[in-house]
Amino acid sequence: MLSFCGIHLLGRGRAVSSGSVIEVLGRLGVGEGATRSTLNRMVRRGLLERHQRGRKTYFGLTGHAEGVLADGRDRIWSTGVVNADWDGQWTLVGFSLPDSWRSERHDLRSRLIWAGFGPLQNGLWAAPGPVDVAQAVEGLGLESHLRVFRASVLPPTQVREVLEQAFDVPAIGGRYRGFLERWDRTDPPGPDGDALAQQLLLHTEWLELVRRDPHLPAEYLPADWPAARAESVFRGLSGRWQRSADLSAAKLDMVAPED
Incomplete structure (x- = not known):
């Protein structure tokens, strides 16, 4: 569904009917119940909004979804998968959350992975190159629990060791x-x-x-x-x-x- 939205709704000011979504995903073997559940879940998560036209229901992108999908589009078509001009700098994020904050920890780690980070050790994550961490974690309400740095690898540490770890x-x-x-x-x-x-x-x-x-x-x-x-x-x-x-x-x- 996100792929469909990113290709055929993003930037076009359109909403698609639930019937059309059911028909398209049905071609891929997705049942009507699963499709309706997905649409409802995406509404609850603030990715889609409903528009009623008589007895028909249409789904369009929210502003939040536009941002998420635009980021994915840029990664695919602009950034690409080959990092050939790395400047040797890393972005580091340190954090410490209460043990009871399992959901918050999961959400933070998911955002960091999406932003290109990997765990160096407990509570310390690293990503090659500059990363706008404030934008990556926007909306989580965890800014006061994070410490963000730019750094470079120095001997005796080797870059390949960091990558492998x-x-x-x-x-x-x-x-x-x-x-x-x-x-x-x-x-x-x-x-x-x-x-x-x-x-x-x-x-x-x-x-x-x-x-x-x-x-x-x-x-x-x-x-x-x-x-x-x-x-x-x-x-x-x-x-x-x-x-x-x-x-x-x-x-x-x-x-x-x-x-």
Whole structure:
């Protein structure tokens, strides 16, 4: 659903009917009950808002969702997955939360992972490069519990040691190789001939890869690092299906929320 919103709603001032969402996700094997549950959950989380038109219900993006999706779009199309110009600087975040704050700790860690951080040790996380931590944790109400620094690695510590300690480098590479095994083939996944469904599958898997990739400096990664090849495959398939997917999406029941 987030992939659909990011591709076909973001920046377009449109809301899509629940029936159209059910129809599109149904092509991917998602049942009506699961789709309705997802829509309701996204409303509760402040990502979607309902618009009533007679007996029909439409769903449009909230301002919060626009920001989240715009960040994902920038990561995919602007930042990319290859960090070839790292300046050697790290952003460090130290925090200490009460043991009873399990939910707050989970939310903070999720935000830090999305922002490219990995745990160096208990309560100390690091990310290569500059990170706007205030923006990353906005809305959590935990600013007073955080300490943020910029730093560089000095001997006897080695950059590769930090990378291996804070990030599961083999697992990150393995996810890109799994993507290539799934998509770099003559018969990519998804309903054959259904460009919109294939587009949503592709973008959903790619966004999950990007979300879990801390953008590690390329010079410290193995020579056969598969991220660049995987990105090339993603962009090629996305371009191949875009026109047909757009035409299919244009036939869905959408309205301008202010109408």
